[in-house]
Ligand SMILES: NC(=O)C1=CN([C@@H]2O[C@H](COP(=O)(O)OP(=O)(O)OC[C@H]3O[C@@H](n4cnc5c(N)ncnc54)[C@H](O)[C@@H]3O)[C@@H](O)[C@H]2O)C=CC1
């Protein structure tokens with residue numbers, strides 16, 4: 483009996499996707515086979531679930547079993563793709579078997595390259611982000627040739643319970659990733675720095691951290707739910723000769739806008755580079 487889902491590279495992101503699905507009961511632990519480079523890396527997010535999953539090391543021949551699962555999630559680093567290519571080239575494909583669906587979350591690696599490495603699979607690119615752990619993620623999807631309706635539904639059944647799902651033309655995925663998948667790291671830096679500022683201004687650390695997170699969450703909720711343009715929200719807060727405009731003057735002098743713009747552009751460029 484093949485596993486329902488085979489995960490090649492059960493690292494941080496694959497665990498972030500799998501954990502809420504296990505919590506919800508979308509998959510049972512015994513339906514999942516994960517392959518990793520180092521077994522010790524599994525636990526970071528999965529915690530106690532890690533004891534009930536089938537997990538094998540990538541240098542174990544049994545790991546080829548993963549390639550028999552009807553759904554396969556490829557979640558190694560783009561730099562590790564050549565090792566996988568080597569493994570797949572040794573597979574003995576049963577003639578006329580239905581093609582399994584391979585969901586790649588690798589930054590930058592395009593469908594053309596995936597299909598050349600996995601000619602016996604139907605390939606999909608998925609670009610998720612780490613808030614999937616708390617079922618508040620975003621996932622961009624681009625379908626490769628040949629993906630069946632049932633396979634589309636299976637892929638959506640993985641990502642819809644944990645994220646908003648957008649179907650995008652493949653050429654937009656690098657920019658999508660640069661904003662949404664890398665974005666939680668930018669937000670984390672901003673959250674930490676704002677809390678540092680509040681500590682410098684006299685608040686205790688744990689209160690400063692909590693207030694920083696709540697300010698970001700509340701502002702994001704307001705922007706999303708009110709459809710306010712960000713500039714309108716800024717103007718609503720900044721009183722003439724007040725505290726906010728004094729702070730904003732400093733942020734503008736420090737180049738906050740161009741720093742963020744360039745950060746996203748550079749991340750998109752790096753995604754394209756990693757895919758080659
Ligand atoms: N971390 C994030 O927020 C996001 C990551 N991604 C993409 O997800 C992928 C994985 O990223 P992370 O989870 O952060 O990296 P990671 O390093 O935590 O996970 C990679 C996993 O692959 C395993 N591995 C290495 N070689 C292997 C092999 N030959 N066979 C099987 N497993 C092998 C490693 O042991 C590790 O567990 C990357 O391609 C990245 O571009 C995409 C969106 C967001």
Ligand SMILES: O=C(O)[C@@H]1CCC=N1
Nearest residue numbers: 589659660663664665
């Ligand atoms: O930093 C990275 O390369 C991965 C892809 C998007 C988020 N993390």
